[in-house]
Amino acid sequence: MDDGKEVKKKLVDELEEMGFPLARAMRALYHSGNSSLEDAINWIVDHENDPEIDQMPLVPMKIEIEDFEPSSVSEEVKLTAQKLRKKSQKRNNEDDMKSVSRREKERIRVGKELQEAKKIAEENERKRFIALRKAEKEEVNRAREKVRQKLQQDKVERRGRLELPPGNHASLKTSTPVVQENKVVVSTEAGVNLTTKVDLMRECLRSLRRYNKDDDIKVKRAxxxxxxxxxxxxxNPDEDKFRKIRLSNPAFKERVGVFEQGPKFLELCGFERVEGGKYLFLPRDRFDLSVFESAGNILQSAITNPFFGLLSTEE
Known part of the structure; x- marks a missing residue:
């Protein structure tokens, strides 16, 4: 913009006294020909909305020392200048208010975003915690299921060794655990606890073995x-033919009845003598699966253990 033109410092000072910024005063004087305050003010009125009106122009300023007379300005121009100052002040105030409003809106927006981000983070943490608890619960359930399956498999294997059917025996009579002398025992329908009955059955077979130790073949066959x-x-607990044994049956008499302990062992299992002692009979309501499983285990041990009943009273 430096094209040799100068603005008079005196006019610049007077415009500043009227309330115009230095940059606007110098730009107005430069573009209005630097002739008078009135022309400069009129230029400001015409260009007050120019975006660069408050940018400082790169023009020299002429200082006239000999001229001390104030420039003559009409009342109309003074009123115009006053209106411009008020308008400029009002616009500045409005700009300040808009700036404050923008900052407040921005603050509210940022606050909402932070609140929403916090809410999302808390929700994600809650979901993660729920998923973790669910995974832990599923892991516990899987572990329990493995234990249950292992117990079931062990039960099936035990029944397999006894050649018992693997079916559901929920309909069979079960034993009721009770506490006696600080030991857990199992009561049977006859009022004899299973621990005692198992001991009696084991001792019965030991006696049979001890008293006939010279006839291992017959003992094993029994x-x-x-x-x-x-x-x-x-x-087949519901089959009467398996729950009734004729003592005079030749096969039974030869294999089991020949030994005193043979029928006694069956009586310990729940059989009782009926019809004048001619039969051993097990009433259906006296059948106890746990007793027969224990009896099968004892017999299996007696068959497979060559020292059963020979070394001591405990195997």
């Missing part, structure tokens, strides 16, 4: 025959 009777009842 054990095997008793195991067949026990398995038949355990597999």
């Amino acid at each position: 054990f095997e025959t008793l195991l067949i009777y026990v398995r038949n009842v355990a597999r």
